[in-house]
Amino acid sequence: MKFNTVTIKDIAKALGLSTSTVSRALRGGYEISDETKKVVLEYAQKINYRPNPIALSLKERRSHSIGVVVSEIANNFFSEAINGIESVAHNLDYHVIITQSHERLDREILNIEHLASRSVDGLLVSLSSESADISVLKSLHEKGLPIVMFDRVAEEIDTHKVIADNFKGAYDATDYLIGLGHKRIAHITNAGHLSISRERLEGYKAALEHHGLPFDEQYVKHGEQKGIRQEEIDLAIAELFNLSEPPQAIFIAQDRLTTACLKALRKLPASIVKKIDIAGFTNSKVVELLNPSISAITQPAFEMGKTATELLIQLIESKRPVTDFETRVFETNLIIQQRAEEV
Amino acid sequence: MKFNTVTIKDIAKALGLSTSTVSRALRGGYEISDETKKVVLEYAQKINYRPNPIALSLKERRSHSIGVVVSEIANNFFSEAINGIESVAHNLDYHVIITQSHERLDREILNIEHLASRSVDGLLVSLSSESADISVLKSLHEKGLPIVMFDRVAEEIDTHKVIADNFKGAYDATDYLIGLGHKRIAHITNAGHLSISRERLEGYKAALEHHGLPFDEQYVKHGEQKGIRQEEIDLAIAELFNLSEPPQAIFIAQDRLTTACLKALRKLPASIVKKIDIAGFTNSKVVELLNPSISAITQPAFEMGKTATELLIQLIESKRPVTDFETRVFETNLIIQQRAEEV
DNA sequence: ATCGATCCCGCAATCGATTGCGTAAATTAG
DNA sequence: CTAATTTACGCAATCGATTGCGGGATCGAT
Structure with missing residues (x-):
């Protein structure tokens, strides 16, 4: 089953011209008579000729x-x-x-x-x-x-x-959470070799420091290498809330982590989740519909x-x-x- | 700035062969000596030769x-x-x-x-x-x-x-909503010339009929032609709940309409929304996080x-x-x- | 030694479009 | 009326790869 197309050769044959003349006529060539041009253009129009982009690619590299x-x-x-x-x-x-x-x-x-x-x-x-x-x-x-x-x-x-200005985005989000009165802000992020993860972590740290809050490793959870597994996030959230001093707010560094975290949080008692404030990087179009609700750091x-x-x-x-x-x-x-x- | 590539010609030149021989050797040609094949394949490997897909496309049409x-x-x-x-x-x-x-x-x-x-x-x-x-x-x-x-x-x-079996999906969803005890089920859908819209509407009607409920045009809201405008949905929802007998449940026929409806519903008093049951076509990955919560008809x-x-x-x-x-x-x-x- | 049969390989056309170069016809100049 | 231009177009190469056909070389057979 092959798809039939019109080529420059068909035009040339039908009009008794050479392919070069047809080509030049179509491209508005400088050395073709107006009459020939007109004939060619009209005929090309009529049979709905389109140059073959593959042939062009080959030629033009x-x-x-x-x-x-x-x-x-x-x-x-x-x-x-x-x-x-x-x-x-x-x-x-x-x-x-x-x-x-x-x-x-x-x-x-x-x-x-x-x-x-x-x-x-x-x-x-x-x-x-x-x-x-x-x-x-x-x-x-x-x-x-x-x-x-x-x-x-x-x-x-x-x-x-x-x-995006990841550092500042993370700083602003963390700063906002601190501004709500929280002292213990957890940070959930993925494996650290991406620059965006590092920058967001730095922004988080900087905000803590600016408010005189200590940076505490136990409040930071890194995802594993490959993608995102819900169980892993569930575990991370469970660990956070089993701490003697559980976090009061969470800052999440990435879109898919954010939704995974929300799913994990819903497995905790409502009484706990109710008090948590969450901010996360996401460009979700339904962020205002999410429950638990979160503040979103969006990128343009x-x-x-x-x-x-x-x-x-x-x-x-x-x-x-x-x-x-x-x-x-x-x-x-x-x-x-x-x-x-x-x- | 053009991207330099290795061609079959380069191989031919380097090995003192013709392009045809190289081509045949690479494709495991039947008429090329094992020795030549080996030399060609090794060299091709060495210089990381890749056939140019554009040239192939042109040839193979x-x-x-x-x-x-x-x-x-x-x-x-x-x-x-x-x-x-x-x-x-x-x-x-x-x-x-x-x-x-x-x-x-x-x-x-x-x-x-x-x-x-x-x-x-x-x-x-x-x-x-x-x-x-x-x-x-x-x-x-x-x-x-x-x-x-x-x-x-x-x-x-x-x-x-x-x-997808749109009729049955719509039927099942409507049937489910009726099964919850509701009598007045609204239906929100888009402009009707798509087959899926018609089929879903038919499924909705059939479920009503099966339960002996009347089909009432005032509970059906059609979106306009072009895309989805939030204001339009807001209006539709407002109209529905200004009825003397407002709907007790809503069945929504399409993904983006579904989220738009949820956004609209959140503008209503919580006391009303609380009592509404919603089912909608959507394949959203975060459907269980949505608020108001909805039951989802998903497609494989x-x-x-x-x-x-x-x-x-x-x-x-x-x-x-x-x-x-x-x-x-x-x-x-x-x-x-x-x-x-x-x- | 000669012929036929294999075995390997190269020439050249092909896919569709572009373009430098060459050339016949038409036009102009001298 | 002839020579120089100009006009208008065709030939053929090119891009990268494939493939039918033809041919040279080698080998065996008679």
């Missing part, structure tokens, strides 16, 4: 498409970012190919190699939480593939980066996607190799939510 | 990729379905190109034409809620482009379809994506035109949630 590597499109931060990416890409006539790593390094590498071999013109990458090794990305970048990293970036790769995902794409297309279309890279930092937003009341 | 058209990847039904799609596609060595219509017909048409001109080998389509006109799709299908529709399908196109999105992709690849790889099409129907699942208690 570029595909007019950019690859996106994220951990999960089900995460609202990423789906918003993708919307931003698409808005810019489509305007500039680029296709967007989306791939998911599902937080696994092997999938991430597969996707990246896939995209590179598919001749994408550039790559927009947010690392998986497992990505300690980024040699594949690094080597592609050194070979000249334009890459822009966003959200979860790697210091080892010298290129444009687009991130759409804008971040837009900016990353603009930077990438700049790289792609630059005549000479770019060596001067920049890092764009976006402010986070703290959306305060009243604690759950009976509804 | 197929791209080994399938296009996906959905309304929103941020909708968990679709992101799960996409995971199912990818799982099958990747196994069979197909690429997946995802596009979003954002519930707009013009975007949908753009995406479809885009994908078709990009020479995808087939299309997986779930219509936007605006799609009354599907002539573009129909004409591509008639030209021989393999298409499988899922979730939101069109009767006018004769091809494989993968859907992952399985549906898988099946649709299997059917599509069958079509693509079929030697002769397929004329015998099937519709696979999947059971929905009712996840019952206790009404919100104070937490």
